[in-house]
Structure formats: structure tokens, C-alpha cells
Amino acid sequence: MTREPAYRQLARTLRNALVQGRYRDGVRLPTEAELADEYKVSRQTVRRAFHDLVADGLVHRVRGRGTFATHATAVTCASSARSTT
């Protein structure tokens, strides 16, 4: 009955926020540390969640700068496949 991993749960939460239009355009999302703090999870969990969102094409990450919302137009077929999981 393996229940949903924490990172998928967090990914779902963030995906909803992104799809609903929070963090429009190239807006920077909260940092790994902030999200880890807010959701009481490890940074590793946040990273895994973000990793999924990158694969979804919903965000992109820039070393040393942050994680940014990707324009809605850039959604690929990979993301639709994934979101049905």
C-alpha cells in the first residue's frame, strides 16, 4: 500500500500553485531552505519535488540564483504524461 512519498506530495502542492498562476512568468520561487522550513521536510525532499517540476517544464533552476517559474507556453508532452501519475 506504499503511500505517496513526501516529495510527490510537495510536488503536487507546488504544481497546483504554479498551474493556478501564482509565481507568474519568471518569478522566483521560495528557496529550498524556505520550503523545507515551511513544509517541515528535508531539503532533499524539496529538491526531489523541484526535480519533478523541472521535468514537468514548470520551473527552471539557475545555480547560485534560484528557482523560477517557466512561462506556461513551454509546457511539453512530458509534463502531461507525468501529471497523470
Next chain:
Amino acid sequence: MTREPAYRQLARTLRNALVQGRYRDGVRLPTEAELADEYKVSRQTVRRAFHDLVADGLVHRVRGRGTFATHATAVTCASSARSTT
């Protein structure tokens, strides 16, 4: 007739601004690069001017962070001596 060096001129300008209460408290002043640009002088000149203001006790500088106005109460005898030059 050696005329006033550029750095003393700039120091005087900044001193006036500081004494008149601009940059109150611990406010950060413009950076070396910004002042060099604004006054059309080299950064070396800005540095010399700031060096005088540090000696006056009007500003203090923090490596990697910036130059900050010092509280008016911290004025020492060194600054009064210097300001009569």
C-alpha cells in the same frame, strides 16, 4: 598654488551630505563604482575620499558589504581637527 586634489573635493561634498543628515544612521552609501561614475573620477579617488571620511569617523566600511554612515554621536576629536583643513 597646488589646487585641491579631486579626492578632497569629493570628500568635502560627501562630508557635507553626511553632516546635513543625508544617509542617516547605518544607511549604506553609494558604492565606489557608483560614485566614480557619478563624479567622473577613478575609483582610487573615491577610495581616498572615503579614507578621509573614515578617519573623520563619519562612515565605516565593511568588506564585501559596503560603506555605511556612522551615528553622529561617534564623532571624535580627530574628525574636528581634520575638518578644519
Next chain:
Amino acid sequence: MTREPAYRQLARTLRNALVQGRYRDGVRLPTEAELADEYKVSRQTVRRAFHDLVADGLVHRVRGRGTFATHATAVTCASSARSTT
């Protein structure tokens, strides 16, 4: 005059501790974050100090695990060259 940089000062402090036999054998040293906190410097400055100690052969670092004192016997020619600086 060129005063001693903060990272060299810290390296010297740690080197003394290591040479005097604290952190014997493969003992783990404080983390970058801890030292940054204790010595009121940035993590990068701690890293520069550690970098020197690695070159000296006094410590070795393992990603994800920490920084460890190296056995005294492992001193190399590189370290002797450096210590004469």
C-alpha cells in the same frame, strides 16, 4: 603592509590546533557552518582556510560527510613547501 587575510588567520588557528594534536587521527572537525558561525566569517572564508589545510596535508574532506584530521605520517613534500611561507 598587506595585513593577513581572515582566511589565513583562521587557517593558522586551525593548523595550530591540528599540529598540537587536537582532532587526533581521523576525527571529524567542526563543519563549515559551525566555524563560520564561531569565527564570524562567511562560509567561503572557512572554505579558503580549509583549502590551505588540505594543501598542507593536515586534513581531508569528504563531500556529504565532513572534514577529517589526516594522520601525521601522511605529510608530503607539498605540505613542507607550503609551511615555509
Next chain:
Amino acid sequence: MTREPAYRQLARTLRNALVQGRYRDGVRLPTEAELADEYKVSRQTVRRAFHDLVADGLVHRVRGRGTFATHATAVTCASSARSTT
């Protein structure tokens, strides 16, 4: 997998240029700012690349003046150790 860091990539590029005989003798290389601009990296990343080349004995740097190609004859044991990495 641990992909090659940007600074090592840049170091490799510059090493190739140096070994192939561009920047002969004591010729000055581009400045940190110029390379940062050209390769779209931060100045610190350029510095890390140069740091490796200094360790290789391929260049030497003089504060206030620039970075210079070192004569090929000055190769030391430290550099040969490094180049096998």
C-alpha cells in the same frame, strides 16, 4: 555522474590555448572581467580556473597588473601531478 564544473571546463579551454602556444612567453592574458564576460560566468569562476592554471605552472598572476603566460621551461613536479587528474 558529477559533471565537470564550469571552472574546470574553462581551465581546460585556457590550458589548451596555452599549451598550443598562444600567449607565448610573458604575454598578458585577458582579464578576469573579460573572460567572465566572454564565457558568461562570474568572476569567481574565472578565478577558480586561473587558480588551477597557476597550480599547473602555466600562468602567474600579478596584482594590479594581470595574468601572464609562464615560460614552458618552468614546469614543476606539482604541475605534472596535477595534469594526470
Next chain:
DNA sequence: GTGGTCTAGACCACT
């Protein structure tokens, strides 16, 4: 106007 040091704070890779 160059290289040297330093900060604050991101993400990355590994454990």
C-alpha cells in the same frame, strides 16, 4: 584598472 578578499545566499552532489 588589475587581481585579492570577502559577503550573503542560492542550487548541486553525495551520504
Next chain:
DNA sequence: GTGGTCTAGACCACT
């Protein structure tokens, strides 16, 4: 939760 890389942008030391 550690060390590794990277950014952007300050001031410092030297020429």
C-alpha cells in the same frame, strides 16, 4: 545535513 559550485556585487591592495 555535509561539503562543492556558483552568482552578484561589495571593498582592498597594488600599479
